[in-house]
Amino acid sequence: MNHELFARPTRLSSNARMSDASRREVRAGLEPCLARLWRYGLVLSRASDVAEDLVQATCARAIERADQFVSGARLDRWLFAILRSIWLSEIRARRVREGGGFVDAEDALSTDGAHLIETNILAAEVLKAVGRLPEAHRETVFLVYGEGYSYAEAAKALEIPIDTVMSRLAAARVALAKLK
Amino acid sequence: MADEDAEIVALIDNELDEDASARLLTRLATDEALRKRYEALREARAPIAGAFDALIEKAPLSRLRAALPPESAPRAALGPFARIAFRDIAAGVIGFLLGVGAAAWIASVAPRGEQEDWRAAVVQYTNLYTNETFSPLHPDAALQALELSAVGARVGARLTPETVALPGLRFTVAFMLSFAGSPLALIAYVDAQGAPVLLCVIDNHAPDAGMGSERRGELSLANWSRGGRGYLVIGRISEERAVELAGMLKERI
Numbered sequence: 001m002n003h004e005l006f007a008r009p010t011r012l013s014s015n016a017r018m019s020d021a022s023r024r025e026v027r028a029g030l031e032p033c034l035a036r037l038w039r040y041g042l043v044l045s046r047a048s049d050v051a052e053d054l055v056q057a058t059c060a061r062a063i064e065r066a067d068q069f070v071s072g073a074r075l076d077r078w079l080f081a082i083l084r085s086i087w088l089s090e091i092r093a094r095r096v097r098e099g100g101g102f103v104d105a106e107d108a109l110s111t112d113g114a115h116l117i118e119t120n121i122l123a124a125e126v127l128k129a130v131g132r133l134p135e136a137h138r139e140t141v142f143l144v145y146g147e148g149y150s151y152a153e154a155a156k157a158l159e160i161p162i163d164t165v166m167s168r169l170a171a172a173r174v175a176l177a178k179l180k
Numbered sequence: 181m182a183d184e185d186a187e188i189v190a191l192i193d194n195e196l197d198e199d200a201s202a203r204l205l206t207r208l209a210t211d212e213a214l215r216k217r218y219e220a221l222r223e224a225r226a227p228i229a230g231a232f233d234a235l236i237e238k239a240p241l242s243r244l245r246a247a248l249p250p251e252s253a254p255r256a257a258l259g260p261f262a263r264i265a266f267r268d269i270a271a272g273v274i275g276f277l278l279g280v281g282a283a284a285w286i287a288s289v290a291p292r293g294e295q296e297d298w299r300a301a302v303v304q305y306t307n308l309y310t311n312e313t314f315s316p317l318h319p320d321a322a323l324q325a326l327e328l329s330a331v332g333a334r335v336g337a338r339l340t341p342e343t344v345a346l347p348g349l350r351f352t353v354a355f356m357l358s359f360a361g362s363p364l365a366l367i368a369y370v371d372a373q374g375a376p377v378l379l380c381v382i383d384n385h386a387p388d389a390g391m392g393s394e395r396r397g398e399l400s401l402a403n404w405s406r407g408g409r410g411y412l413v414i415g416r417i418s419e420e421r422a423v424e425l426a427g428m429l430k431e432r433i
Contacts, residue, residue: 030248035239039232052240056247063249126231145225146232151195169193170185176224
């Protein structure tokens with residue numbers, strides 16, 4: 001959990017009007033982020049239906065906690081943090097309990113992401129390779145190369161040292177370099 | 181080796197600090213094996229970003245939007261039945277909606293100037309439709325009637341197989357998009373060659389306006405507004421044909 005992102009700004013918390021304004025700001029900002037949230041959910045879960053559930057839960061949670069959003073901050077990053085939190089604490093855990101969570105590398109070959117873009121062969125191959133990476137590596141690769149996080153931003157979002165970000169990215173690039 | 185790879189990748193990503201960069205660049209100038217490794221790792225980045233870009237276009241935007249919490253109190257025309265009915269239908273035509281997701285995405289990221297004109301957004305994605313977009317779709321009549329009823333409820337228009345029937349055109353599917361927060365219903369037809377013709381209805385509180393028509397590139401548009409709703413017929417047809425079709429629809433819906 002990234003506590004800084006969820007920190008409640010005291011100047012807003014006691015003011016109902018500001019709270020309404022936050023809710024409106026958050027609600028208005030949800031729609032432009034939907035596709036990217038779904039993509040993040042897909043990278044984490046490797047299943048498009050789970051990704052949809054994650055987006056829906058994220059949007060609902062964001063509205064509930066709109067007063068925790070610091071006006072003017074990057075809403076997309078805040079939503080990403082919420083989605084990740086829901087994935088880690090709720091959906092991922094539930095899928096593991098139900099035996100549908102961690103697919104093996106072989107199963108990952110048929111993940112929804114690669115399947116969805118099968119007409120783009122190179123992209124599908126890359127996604128399959130990304131899908132075979134461990135979840136932590138997959139997420140790091142996505143945030144840096146898919147979403148443009150700097151190493152420092154990725155380290156902060158994932159609560160890991162920058163060295164770990166570097167080693168995960170290198171391992172992913174080595175795996176992908178072998179595609180050729 | 182792993183540490184070395186991490187440094188090389190960080191150098192490629194412009195994330196390595198100055199001292200480490202200088203050291204690595206010096207080695208790269210003299211170490212051919214290291215240079216080859218650098219090249220291999222460098223080339224791996226572009227396809228990764230490209231693959232993620234390709235993925236975003238597959239987001240099921242229509243369903244994601246339909247599941248958004250309401251912005252405020254629901255409007256009278258948008259009862260719970262309409263919302264549920266549309267979700268059920270959306271699940272039934274999942275493959276198709278994936279196809280139009282890219283179009284919806286284009287509409288959502290159109291430059292602000294064009295956002296002022298919903299017709300411009302419709303023109304943008306109509307240009308992407310081909311004779312193969314809708315012609316393979318042959319949903320059964322009951323599903324078509326349900327679709328029309330659900331999207332009609334969303335935009336407050338009386339849409340039935342009878343009211344939307346047009347001579348020389350086969351109605352295929354109806355689905356929801358959204359433009360600048362206003363629900364936008366799209367009813368798709370094809371002619372005998374499979375060429376798409378669309379009827380769009382937007383609930384945007386527009387003032388009443390009589391029939392107008394225009395050409396935009398290869399497309400003809402005929403449009404009118406009534407009762408706070410904008411109507412548009414669009415396709416790669418003559419302007420006269422667009423006005424003729426729009427006139428028939430205006431009488432009935």
